[in-house]
Amino acid sequence: MPDTKKTYAENYKHYRTRAGLTNPKIAKALNFDRSTVTKWERGVSCPSAKTLVNVADLLGCTAEQLLRPVAEHHSTTRLTQ
Numbered sequence: 062m063p064d065t066k067k068t069y070a071e072n073y074k075h076y077r078t079r080a081g082l083t084n085p086k087i088a089k090a091l092n093f094d095r096s097t098v099t100k101w102e103r104g105v106s107c108p109s110a111k112t113l114v115n116v117a118d119l120l121g122c123t124a125e126q127l128l129r130p131v132a133e134h135h136s137t138t139r140l141t142q
C-alpha cells in the first residue's frame with residue numbers, strides 16, 4: 062500500500078505547479094499558516110478531508126487526484142459525471 066503522505070505530497074506539488082500557485086498564496090487563500098502548507102508538500106502531514114476538498118478546488122483537480130498514486134490516475138474509470 063502506498064504512503065498516503067508521500068503520494069499526496071507528490072500530487073500536491075504537481076497540481077500546485079500546474080496551477081501556477083505558490084505555497085504562500087495557497088496558505089493565504091485557505092487561511093492557513095505557510096508552514097502548514099509547506100508540510101503538505103514535504104510529505105510531513107496531509108490536510109483534513111474538508112481542507113483537501115478546498116485544496117483540490119483551488120488547484121483545479123479532484124481530491125481523488127491528490128490522493129491516488131499517479132499510476133492509478135488513468136487506470137480507473139470515473140463513475141460520476
